[in-house]
Amino acid sequence: MWWIYALLSALFAALTAIFAKVGIKGVDTDLATAVRAVVILILAWAIVLFKGNNNGISGLTKTNWTFLILSGCATGLSWICYFKALQLGKVSQVAPVDKLSVAIAIVLSVLFLGEPLTFKTASGALLIIAGTIVLIF
Template sequence: MWWTYALLSAVFAALTAIFAKIGIKNVNPDLATAIRTVVILLIAWGIVLFKGSGRQAHDLTQQNWTFLLLFGCATGLSWIFYFKALQLGEVSQVAPVDKLSVAIAIILSAIFLGEPLTIKTVLGAGLIIGGTFVLIF
C-alpha cells in the first residue's frame, strides 16, 4: 500500500512543478513560498481537526519536536530554492535535478539511519545521479 501513496506523492509533486512555474512568474520566491505555506497550513490543520488527531500533540517528545522543526526548516528552504530554480530554468530540467534528493536521501539514510545499501538501491541512486548530470550538462 505504501507505493500507492508514494505514487500519488509523485503525481502531486509533478503537478506542483507545473503549477509553481506558472504561478511564480514575476513573483519573489520567498513570497511564493510564504503563500504556499499558508495553503498547506490550512489544509494540514483542516485534516488534523477533521480527524481529531490534534490531541496527540501532547504525546510528542522533545526529539519529535526538534526533528519536526528541522523538517519544517528544510522543507521551507527546499521550496525557496526550488522556486528560484524554476524562475531561472525549465521545469523539464529543474524537476529532475530536484529529484536528486532521492539519491541523497538513500545515501544519508545509510549513514545516519543505518539502512542497508543493496545492489538495487545503489544502482538506482547511481542512475538518478547519472541522469541528473545528463540534464545539467
C-alpha cells in the same frame, strides 16, 4: 500500500512544479513560497482536525519536536531554492534535478539511519545521479 502513497506523492510533486511555474511568473519567489506555506498550513491542520488527530500533539516528545522543526526548516529552504530554480529554469530540467534528493536521501539513510544498501537501491541511486548529471550538462 506504501507505494500507492509514494506514487501519489510523485504525481502531486509533478503538479506542484507545473502550477508553481505558472504561479511564480512575475512574482518574488520568497513571497510565492510564503503563500504556498500558508496554504499547506491550512490544509494540513484541516486534515488533522477533520480526522480528530489534534489530541496527539501533547504526546510529542522533545526529540519529535526537534526533528520535526528541523524537517520544517529543511522543507522551507528546499521550497525557496526550488521556486527560485523554477523561475530561472525549465520545469523539465528543474524538477528532475530536484529529484536528486532521492539519491541523497538513500546515502543519508545508510550513513545516519543504518538502513541497508542493496544492489538494487545503489543501482537506482547511481542512475538518478547519472540522469541528473546529464540534465545539468
